[in-house]
Amino acid sequence: xxxxxxxxxxxxxxxxxxxxxxxxxxxxxxxxxxxxxxxxxxxxxxxxxxxxxxxxxxxxxxxxxxxxxxxxxxxxxxxxxxxxxxxxxxxxxxxxxxxxxxxxxxxxxxxxxxxxxxxxxxxxxxxxxxxxxxxxxxxxxxxxxxxxxxxxxxxxxxxxxxxxxxxxxxxxxxxxxxxxxxxxxxxxxxxxxxxxxxxxxxxxxxxxxxxxxxxxxxxxxxxxxxxxxxxxxxxxxxxxxxxxxxxxxxxxxxxxxxxxxxxxxxxxxxxxxxxxxxxxxxxxxxxxxxxxxxxxxxxxxxx
Numbered sequence: 001x002x003x004x005x006x007x008x009x010x011x012x013x014x015x016x017x018x019x020x021x022x023x024x025x026x027x028x029x030x031x032x033x034x035x036x037x038x039x040x041x042x043x044x045x046x047x048x049x050x051x052x053x054x055x056x057x058x059x060x061x062x063x064x065x066x067x068x069x070x071x072x073x074x075x076x077x078x079x080x081x082x083x084x085x086x087x088x089x090x091x092x093x094x095x096x097x098x099x100x101x102x103x104x105x106x107x108x109x110x111x112x113x114x115x116x117x118x119x120x121x122x123x124x125x126x127x128x129x130x131x132x133x134x135x136x137x138x139x140x141x142x143x144x145x146x147x148x149x150x151x152x153x154x155x156x157x158x159x160x161x162x163x164x165x166x167x168x169x170x171x172x173x174x175x176x177x178x179x180x181x182x183x184x185x186x187x188x189x190x191x192x193x194x195x196x197x198x199x200x201x202x203x204x205x206x207x208x209x210x211x212x213x214x215x216x217x218x219x220x221x222x223x224x225x226x227x228x229x230x231x232x233x234x235x236x237x238x239x240x241x242x243x244x245x246x247x248x249x250x251x252x253x254x255x256x257x258x259x260x261x262x263x264x265x266x267x268x269x270x271x272x273x274x275x276x277x278x279x280x281x282x283x284x285x286x287x288x289x290x291x292x293x294x295x296x297x298x299x300x301x302x303x
Contacts, residue, residue, distance in 0.1 A: 046100040064274040071232035076162040091239035092204025110264025123188040132263040135238045143177025148208035160224040242267040
């Protein structure tokens with residue numbers, strides 16, 4: 001499942017770390033900031049090409065070739081698009097994240113103290129969620145988020161859930177929470193070598209407390225309702241990442257602003273905006289007229 005989400009991680013590595021010079025460009029844009037044009041066609045070592053000391057503050061606007069008309073649950077076949085992958089990693093927490101070169105994954109140390117393989121017979125992985133890790137509405141990031149993610153995608157608890165695949169999740173026997181849900185013990189039915197790709201790898205955990213409030217009642221039908229309907233049709237209301245979605249206008253833009261309750265290192269940027277460009281021709285026109293502060297789009301596009 002790394003293809004779409006991994007690409008999003010690379011694109012948003014540029015956003016999460018960078019600051020803006022604050023330059024300004026043409027007017028208009030329906031509330032979306034505008035300014036200097038920058039292209040994502042960088043060259044050099046992926047892990048270090050975006051390394052720099054930057055100032056606090058600033059805004060980034062990048063061109064997105066597609067809107068989110070297919071929905072907001074990246075884990076479904078209906079909503080699994082590059083553009084959503086660019087946003088998802090900034091709001092939904094991953095245990096492990098892909099590095100910019102897509103060759104290695106590293107622990108998300110903002111939210112997790114550790115994730116360790118503690119036994120091979122049976123295979124057991126213990127995740128330690130940091131006490132301060134929480135969703136922006138104040139609810140803790142805990143074992144229920146793991147349980148929901150697993151049950152929706154294991155192919156057994158929710159046959160009607162629209163998922164990308166069951167691999168790995170179908171080999172989990174149980175998930176048990178201790179320490180007020182902050183220690184998560186996952187036991188497998190058989191060895192699964194790619195366990196670090198579960199509960200992350202570009203596909204972030206969803207807030208289980210909102211699933212419970214919108215259909216998940218312990219039945220397969222309730223699980224499917226929350227997964228296929230609520231999370232697909234609803235603009236994410238809460239975040240456990242460095243940004244939150246503050247504004248969305250269909251076919252025009254999505255604006256992310258710094259999450260004021262984020263427990264990790266504060267992002268340099270004040271906001272990041274994705275402006276929809278319905279065709280490649282219009283996208284190039286935006287670049288020429290300097291109506292985007294930054295241009296980070298799908299690999300097939302250039303300014």
